[in-house]
Structure formats: structure tokens, C-alpha cells
Amino acid sequence: MTERIFNFSAGPAVLPVEVLEEAKENLLSLGKTGIGILEHSHRGKAFLAVYNQMVDDCRKVANIPDDYDILFLQGGASSQFFMIPMNLLNADKTGDYVVTGMWAKKAVEQAKRFGNVHIAASSSDKNFSYIPKLTTWSDAPAYVHFTSNNTIFGTQFATEPTAPSGVPLICDASSDIFSRPIDIRKYGLIYAGAQKNLGPSGVTLVIIRKDLVKQGPLDIPEMLQYRTHAENESAYNTPPTFGLYLMGLVFKWMLNKGGLAEIENMNRAKSKVLYDYLDQSTLFRGTADFDSRSHMNVTFVTGNELIDSRFIEAAKAAGFDGLKGHRSVGGMRASIYNAFPAEGVSALVDFMRDFEAKNS
Amino acid sequence: MTERIFNFSAGPAVLPVEVLEEAKENLLSLGKTGIGILEHSHRGKAFLAVYNQMVDDCRKVANIPDDYDILFLQGGASSQFFMIPMNLLNADKTGDYVVTGMWAKKAVEQAKRFGNVHIAASSSDKNFSYIPKLTTWSDAPAYVHFTSNNTIFGTQFATEPTAPSGVPLICDASSDIFSRPIDIRKYGLIYAGAQKNLGPSGVTLVIIRKDLVKQGPLDIPEMLQYRTHAENESAYNTPPTFGLYLMGLVFKWMLNKGGLAEIENMNRAKSKVLYDYLDQSTLFRGTADFDSRSHMNVTFVTGNELIDSRFIEAAKAAGFDGLKGHRSVGGMRASIYNAFPAEGVSALVDFMRDFEAKNS
Numbered sequence: 001m002t003e004r005i006f007n008f009s010a011g012p013a014v015l016p017v018e019v020l021e022e023a024k025e026n027l028l029s030l031g032k033t034g035i036g037i038l039e040h041s042h043r044g045k046a047f048l049a050v051y052n053q054m055v056d057d058c059r060k061v062a063n064i065p066d067d068y069d070i071l072f073l074q075g076g077a078s079s080q081f082f083m084i085p086m087n088l089l090n091a092d093k094t095g096d097y098v099v100t101g102m103w104a105k106k107a108v109e110q111a112k113r114f115g116n117v118h119i120a121a122s123s124s125d126k127n128f129s130y131i132p133k134l135t136t137w138s139d140a141p142a143y144v145h146f147t148s149n150n151t152i153f154g155t156q157f158a159t160e161p162t163a164p165s166g167v168p169l170i171c172d173a174s175s176d177i178f179s180r181p182i183d184i185r186k187y188g189l190i191y192a193g194a195q196k197n198l199g200p201s202g203v204t205l206v207i208i209r210k211d212l213v214k215q216g217p218l219d220i221p222e223m224l225q226y227r228t229h230a231e232n233e234s235a236y237n238t239p240p241t242f243g244l245y246l247m248g249l250v251f252k253w254m255l256n257k258g259g260l261a262e263i264e265n266m267n268r269a270k271s272k273v274l275y276d277y278l279d280q281s282t283l284f285r286g287t288a289d290f291d292s293r294s295h296m297n298v299t300f301v302t303g304n305e306l307i308d309s310r311f312i313e314a315a316k317a318a319g320f321d322g323l324k325g326h327r328s329v330g331g332m333r334a335s336i337y338n339a340f341p342a343e344g345v346s347a348l349v350d351f352m353r354d355f356e357a358k359n360s
Numbered sequence: 361m362t363e364r365i366f367n368f369s370a371g372p373a374v375l376p377v378e379v380l381e382e383a384k385e386n387l388l389s390l391g392k393t394g395i396g397i398l399e400h401s402h403r404g405k406a407f408l409a410v411y412n413q414m415v416d417d418c419r420k421v422a423n424i425p426d427d428y429d430i431l432f433l434q435g436g437a438s439s440q441f442f443m444i445p446m447n448l449l450n451a452d453k454t455g456d457y458v459v460t461g462m463w464a465k466k467a468v469e470q471a472k473r474f475g476n477v478h479i480a481a482s483s484s485d486k487n488f489s490y491i492p493k494l495t496t497w498s499d500a501p502a503y504v505h506f507t508s509n510n511t512i513f514g515t516q517f518a519t520e521p522t523a524p525s526g527v528p529l530i531c532d533a534s535s536d537i538f539s540r541p542i543d544i545r546k547y548g549l550i551y552a553g554a555q556k557n558l559g560p561s562g563v564t565l566v567i568i569r570k571d572l573v574k575q576g577p578l579d580i581p582e583m584l585q586y587r588t589h590a591e592n593e594s595a596y597n598t599p600p601t602f603g604l605y606l607m608g609l610v611f612k613w614m615l616n617k618g619g620l621a622e623i624e625n626m627n628r629a630k631s632k633v634l635y636d637y638l639d640q641s642t643l644f645r646g647t648a649d650f651d652s653r654s655h656m657n658v659t660f661v662t663g664n665e666l667i668d669s670r671f672i673e674a675a676k677a678a679g680f681d682g683l684k685g686h687r688s689v690g691g692m693r694a695s696i697y698n699a700f701p702a703e704g705v706s707a708l709v710d711f712m713r714d715f716e717a718k719n720s
Contacts, residue, residue, distance in 0.1 A: 005394035009401040012601055017388070020396055024387045028380050034365035034679070036380055038560045038606075041369040041682060074434035074562065075583060078597035082581035110581055195598055200398045202434060202562045202600025221442035221470055223435060237438035238555055240562025240600065241372055246398075319394070322401060 006344035009322035010151050010297060010335040011175070011196040019249040019339075026245075038242050042235055047245075051233075054248030061254050062207070064184050069213055071206040071226065072234040072244055077103065077174045080191045080204060081110040083224055084170060087216030089115030089142050096120040096141040098161060101128045101150035102328065103172060111145075120144065127329070128153040130289035135161055143168040143188060149176035151196075152326040154299030154333065155292040160186055168212060176296050177205065178254060179338055180264035188212050194243060196296070197338045199250050203243035254338070263338055270336050270345045271295040277349045283307075283356040287329060301331030308332065311355055320348055366704035369682035370511050370657065370695040371535070371556040379609040379699075386605075398602050402595055407605075411593075414608030421614050422567070424544050429573055431566040431586065432594040432604055437463065437534045440551045440564060441470040443584055444530060447576030449475030449502050456480040456501040458521060461488045461510035462688065463532060471505075480504065487689070488513040490649035495521055503528040503548060509536035511556075512686040514659030514693065515652040520546055528572060536656045537565065538614060539698055540624035548572050554603060556656070557698045559610050563603035614698070623698055630696050630705045631655040637709045643667075643716040647689060661691030668692060671715055680708055 007014045023037070030037040033046050040047040058070055073079065084107075089095050093115045097108045099122040111117045118141065121132035128150060137144065144163040148171050149156040156176060163169040168188025177192035184190070189208045195201035206226070213226045222228045228236050257263055275293060278286045278300055287299045302308050308331050312324050325333040336345055367374045383397070390397040393406050400407040418430055433439065444467075449455050453475045457468045459482040471477045478501065481492035488510060497504065504523040508531050509516040516536060523529040528548025537552035544550070549568045555561035566586070573586045582588045588596050617623055635653060638646045638660055647659045662668050668691050672684050685693040696705055 002389040002392050002394055004389060004396075007395045007399055009395075009399065009404070011598065012399055012401060014399050015396065020388050020398070024384055027384045027387070028377070029362040029364060032362050034362055035367045035369075035681060036364075036375065038380070039367055039369065039372055039374050041372060042561065044369070044682070074436070074439075074600075076434070076597040078583050079434075082583060086581075113579070113581060193598060200600070200602050201402065201598045202603060219473070221446075221473060223438050223442060237436040238371065238553060238561045240434075240560070240603070242560050242602065243562060243600070321395060322404070 005319040005321055006341075006347060007321050008334045008336070008340070010326075010333060011193070012201045013196050013335060013337050014339050015199070015246070016250065016253045016339045019246065019253055022249055023246060037245050040241065042238055042241050047241060050245050050248055054244055054251060057248060057251035057255060058205070061178060061251050061260065062182055062184055064207060067210050068184060069208050069210055069226075069230040071208065071229045072239060072247075073204045073206055073229060074202065074240060076201075076204055077172055077191060077193045078106070080172070080206065081107040082113065083226070084143075084145070084189065085111040085114035086220060086224060087226055088168075088212065091115055093142040094118050094138045096137050096144045098122075098132065098135060098144070098146040099124060100131055100147055100155060101153050103150070103152075103174070104147040107145060107147070107172060115142070123155075128155065129287055129292070131155050131157055131292040137164050137167075140164075141167055143170050145170045145172070147172045149173070149294050149296050151175040151297050151335070152328060154286070154288040154294045154297045154329075156294035156296065158291070168209065175337075176294070178260060178263070179267050179296060181260040194247055196335075199247040200243050202240045203247060205247075266342065267295045267336070267338065270340065270342050271298060273342075273345050273349055274298045274334060274336070277352060281352070281356055283359060284352060287331065296335065296337055298334045298336065299325060299329055299331065300334075301325075305330065307359060314355060315348075315351060318351055320351060365679040365681055366701075366707060367681050368694045368696070368700070368708075370686075370693060371553070372561045373556050373695060373697050374699050375559070375606070376610065376613045376699045379606065379613055382609055383606060397605050400601065402598055402601050407601060410605050410608055414604055414611060417608060417611035417615060418565070421538060421611050421620065422542055422544060424567060427570050428544060429568050429570055429586075429590040431568065431589045432599060432607075433564045433566055433589060434562065434600060436561070436564055437532055437551060437553045438466070440532070440566065441467040442473065443586070444503075444505070444549065445471040445474035446580055446584060447586055448528075448572065451475055453502040454478050454498045456497050456504045458482075458492065458495060458504070458506040459484060460491055460507055460515060461513050463510070463534070464505075464507040467505060467507070467532060475502070483515075488515065489647055489652070491515050491517055491652040497524050497527075501527055503530050505530045505532070507532045509533070509654050509656050511535040511657050511695070512689060514646070514648040514654045514657045514689075516654035516656065518651070528569065535697075536654070538620060538623070539627050539656060541620040554607055556695075559607040560603050562600045563607060565607075626702065627655045627696070627698065630700065630702050631658060633702075633705045633709055634658045634694060634696070637712060641712070641716055643719060644712060647691065656695065656697055658694045658696065659685055659689055659691065660694075661685075665690065667719060674715060675708075675711060678711055680711060
């Protein structure tokens with residue numbers, strides 16, 4: 001078998017080897033059923049057992065209270081950008097948005113189609129290199145929306161902003177969901193595309209407080225109402241069964257690792273190795289403000305585009321894939337989500353140190 | 361390895377063993393890349409090669425002309441039920457619908473949200489057991505919509521209805537797409553959830569004439585505009601990469617089998633074995649009208665619910681899974697899509713013959 005290389009892709013991203021191995025075993029026959037996991041009816045006994053276990057494990061991983069529905073939708077976080085205001089905003093209401101990157105901006109654009117938008121804070125003045133500390137909420141917003149981790153810019157909220165009392169806090173947690181303990185009670189709705197920390201692309205996890213499920217209008221297509229999916233346990237129509245199966249394996253892997261507290265320790269240890277090196281390097285430097293740094297996506301540059309691209313090329317040749325930064329930031333980005341192995345980070349730092357020695 | 365049983369599931373459905381074997385080999389490393397197929401960035405070279413080959417093969421399979429876009433969306437056919445009228449209907453326009461089953465009815469319900477609906481024909485008078493021959497089109501409809509195969513009721517259009525001249529013909533082909541040659545030029549838009557004939561659940565194939573892509577309004581969310589996906593080669597946001605990969609393997613399998621003409625021969629041969637037996641059986645009988653019979657879903661009953669359920673149970677114990685009919689028809693349903701093996705149909709008929717002998 002081909003040896004696996006270190007995959008720093010921002011998403012779809014590396015998955016735990018144990019998860020892939022188990023999926024592999026079940027591709028032609030799920031357990032002893034004689035039917036592959038991809039081929040089971042979503043209404044059949046075998047798949048429903050997989051589904052129910054997956055939901056139970058998801059609830060356990062993040063300690064999700066019973067008054068929250070756990071939904072599995074399609075269309076990515078990009079579909080939540082419009083489903084949220086479509087269900088929770090209207091011409092008489094205002095949604096407050098904290099704008100910390102490109103995805104937050106996209107969420108704002110969709111919200112404007114359905115109601116009023118107030119920008120409560122933004123870090124666009126410095127190319128989103130920091131998490132703003134001050135927020136100015138509007139009077140009685142329908143909700144507050146923020147992006148907990150900004151994949152492109154390598155920034156992350158250390159802790160969630162405090163929404164005005166009684167106002168639902170909504171979070172796009174696509175790139176740091178379940179990377180650390182989370183107090184679900186502080187949120188009205190949390191959503192995340194699966195392809196970074198949870199599984200393959202093509203499934204979106206939506207954790208939503210039940211009172212918000214009921215708030216949405218009834219005159220929009222059923223598929224775009226949260227209640228449709230809540231009432232039908234995410235099987236109003238055929239769900240992406242393989243994605244749900246894989247997420248179940250990932251949740252099980254998280255529990256086996258010791259849960260979110262232990263996963264946070266692992267993640268902090270990984271990012272520390274990289275940031276510690278960056279902070280003493282004379283060739284490389286991090287692009288995000290110190291106290292806004294992401295533990296998921298570490299962005300850095302040399303300050304010289306030519307050297308950046310030489311580094312990326314050399315790293316790729318040495319088995320470090322996906323290090324090219326997003327075009328809006330340039331430079332490098334190391335995405336080190338939950339499943340990214342610690343030895344890959346150490347190996348990268350060794351490689352960078354070596355590259356630095358040769359290029360100083 | 362567990363032996364595979366005969367899986368008559370209506371969808372997600374059986375996939376070609378060759379496809380599953382190849383996917384299995386690429387789960388931990390796509391070729392020699394050292395990165396599993398699930399873990400490759402959708403913008404990376406390796407995945408783009410997979411994607412481009414897949415689209416080329418899709419175009420080849422159905423001989424799709426260049427003035428049609430091939431889109432891969434999420435949300436199933438259920439999302440097309442509203443996306444189509446959202447993009448192509450409004451309060452001043454009428455969509456003509458041929459209603460031949462539950463899914464057609466669902467499409468009608470969504471269309472009513474956006475414009476006028478005219479029922480051009482319906483077989484609801486006889487529980488959708490036939491395909492209506494006569495259609496009464498409205499004056500200048502925006503489009504004509506029909507469902508080529510009705511999974512639940514076991515009926516199928518022998519050939520597409522003739523829409524009024526210049527009116528786009530729209531087809532929900534979820535359960536018989538690429539099961540026989542198709543003249544794409546006759547259509548404005550064809551869509552299908554992948555989970556029956558094309559791949560896993562979680563991807564929807566949309567073949568749409570380019571002039572229709574341009575017709576949609578600009579004031580709806582980008583994700584719901586066909587143009588967004590056409591302009592971005594279905595990667596406006598992260599696509600369900602594994603589903604696209606698997607569809608590519610299925611298209612390749614179709615081409616290796618000799619293409620749609622040969623696949624139609626295989627499908628007709630399979631359904632003939634089952635229908636021939638049903639037509640001479642004194643215990644079982646088909647539920648669909650003779651000239652409306654589906655080559656994909658064969659529905660039948662004994663006329664005695666108790667015997668039906670005894671049969672389903674006995675069949676399951678003998679390794680024939682998924683034969684229970686939909687609750688709205690009762691009885692049995694054998695879904696024998698492209699990938700369902702001919703020997704499974706013969707084995708089922710042998711089993712039925714045996715059951716009949718013991719129960720007469």
C-alpha cells in the first residue's frame with residue numbers, strides 16, 4: 001500500500017486512519033449484512049442502527065442538551081448562510097454579524113436578502129488578521145452571528161462573544177467544531193460543514209435550540225425549513241448516508257480519544273510546536289495577531305513571495321501537501337485539524353528549520 | 361469476507377462490485393498520492409483530474425450536447441422540486457405537471473409556492489398504476505414536468521411525453537436515469553438523485569440547457585441559482601467529493617458495459633424474467649398496467665396481505681433483501697436498477713416459484 005503523506009489541506013481534510021480502515025472494511029458489506037454501507041436503504045434496520053448510534057455519540061461528544069435538535073443537512077455552510085436569515089430574519093428584524101473573514105462576509109450578503117444586517121464588529125481594516133475585541137450590538141437583534149475560526153486568515157475566537165441577554169448566538173463553526181469543549185447552552189444555533197473536523201464533504205451538522213426550530217415561516221419550501229428536518233430526523237428525503245456513517249466513526253474516535261477536553265489538549269500541543277518555532281524564526285512569521293491565533297489553521301509567510309513559493313514546492317516534494325495559503329492572504333497555511341497527526345507537525349517544523357538554515 | 365446478498369433496495373441501492381472494489385483501494389490513498397479520496401482538497405490537482413474525467417464520461421455516456429451544462433448539486437431531487445419553479449416560474453407563468461406518483465405530487469406542491477400549476481394529466485384515479493396517455497397542456501406553459509419512472513408504483517414512461525413546441529421538457533429521472541438511451545435534445549432539464557443508478561446518496565445530477573441556466577432570477581440566494589453552479593463547475597462551495605468520485609467510477613462502468621444501449625438490453629432482459637414469471641403465476645400478479653410497467657421497479661402482490669408478509673420474511677431469510685413494497689401500494693417491490701445482477705433476478709424467480717408451489 002502507498003504510504004500516507006502529511007496532508008495539510010484546509011478541507012476536505014485528513015481523517016483518522018482508524019476511521020478510514022473501518023470504512024474500508026464495510027464498503028462491500030456493513031458488518032455481516034451482505035450489503036455495503038453505501039447500498040443500505042436509509043429506512044432499513046441496519047442503517048437506522050448506524051444513524052441512531054451516530055446521533056447518540058454526537059450528543060455525548062459535545063454534551064448537547066435535550067432541548068437542542070441535531071440535524072444533518074446538505075448544501076454546506078453556504079446553504080446555512082441563507083437558511084438562517086430565511087428562517088429567523090425578516091424585513092422588520094435585524095441580524096447582528098461579527099465579520100472576521102471571507103465566510104462571515106458571505107453570510108452577511110445572504111442575510112441582506114431577508115432582513116436588516118448590523119455589522120457589530122469587523123476586522124476587515126487589517127485584512128482580517130485579528131479577532132475584534134469590541135462589539136456594538138444593535139437594539140434587540142434577532143440573533144448574533146459569528147465565525148468561530150477563520151480558515152483563510154488563521155484566526156480563532158478564544159471564547160464566544162457575549163450576545164445581549166436573551167438574543168440567540170449563532171455560530172459558523174465549520175473549521176473548529178468539536179476541536180475543544182463547547183458550552184452548547186450559550187448558543188441558539190451552531191453549524192458546520194463536516195469536511196474539516198467531522199467527516200467527508202457533503203454533510204452539514206446543525207445544532208439548534210428547539211424554540212428556534214419552531215420560529216421559521218411555513219411559507220418557504222419544506223426542504224428549507226428547520227422543522228422539516230427536525231420532525232423527520234434528517235430523513236425527510238434521502239440523507240447522505242455514507243457521510244453520516246463516517247461522522248459516526250469520527251464521533252466514536254473522538255470519544256475514544258477522551259472527548260473534547262483531551263482533543264483540545266492535543267490540538268494546543270500541535271499548534272504550540274508550530275507557533276513556538278515561528279516566534280523564534282528569522283525567516284518565517286505568523287500572519288495572525290498573537291492573541292487571535294487559530295489552533296486549526298496556522299498561517300505564515302516569509303515576507304518574500306518567491307521564497308514562499310520555493311518553500312511550498314520543496315515541502316510538497318518532501319511529502320508535506322496542501323501548504324499553499326489562500327490567495328487572499330498568500331504565503332502558507334498549515335491546517336492541523338483534530339485528525340492531523342502530531343508527528344506531522346514536528347516533521348514540518350524540522351523541515352522548516354532545515355529550509356531556514358539553507359536560506360539564511 | 362462476508363458474502364454479498366441480493367439487495368433489492370429502492371435506493372440507496374446496489375452498486376457495481378467493481379466500483380466498490382476500486383473505491384476501497386483508494387480510501388487510504390487515491391492512487392499513489394498518499395492521500396485518501398475523501399481527504400483530497402476539491403481544488404487540488406488530484407481531485408480535479410477525477411472530476412474532469414467524471415464529467416467527460418458523463419457527457420459521453422448520454423451523448424450530452426455542448427449547449428447543456430452538467431451540474432452536481434446537493435439536497436436530492438426534493439431540492440429540485442423547489443429550485444426548478446424558483447428559477448423558471450413566477451406568478452405570471454404556469455408550469456404543466458404530469459402527475460404519476462407521490463414524487464410528482466411533491467414536485468407540484470413546491471411549484472405552487474412560486475407560480476401557477478396546471479395538471480396536464482394524472483393517474484391518481486387508479487392509485488398511479490398506469491402512465492396516462494392523454495395530456496392537456498395549458499396555453500404557453502413555462503415548462504412541462506414529468507417523472508419518467510415511478511419508484512413506488514412500478515410504472516415508467518415508455519418514451520417521454522411530447523411537450524408543446526418550444527416548451528422546455530423537464531424530467532425527474534431519479535429512478536431510471538441512464539438505464540436506457542436518452543435523447544437529451546428533447547429536454548430542457550433532467551435531474552436525478554444519484555442513489556439509484558448513479559452512485560451514493562448526497563449528489564444530484566442536473567443536466568440543463570444553457571439558455572435555461574440564464575433565465576433564473578438574480579434576487580434569490582446564489583446557492584439556489586443554477587448559474588452559480590454552472591459558472592463554478594459545481595464547486596461554488598465544497599462539493600460532495602466522494603460522491604462525485606463514485607459517480608465517475610459508475611460512468612466508467614457504464615461505458616465498459618457498452619453504454620446505454622447495452623445497459624437497456626441488460627435491464628430489459630432482467631425485468632422480462634420477472635414479468636414473464638408474474639404473468640403466468642397463479643399466486644403473484646404485477647400491480648402496474650401492462651404497458652406502463654417499469655424496468656427498474658417491479659411491483660407485485662399476492663392479493664393477500666398475510667401471504668405477502670410471509671413471502672417477504674421468507675425471502676429475507678433466503679438472502680433477498682429489500683422486497684417490501686412502499687406502504688402506499690403494499691405487497692412487494694423488486695428494485696432492479698442497472699447494477700442489480702441478472703443472477704439475482706433469476707434466483708428470485710426460482711425462489712418465488714418454489715414459494716408458490718408450497719402455497720397453492
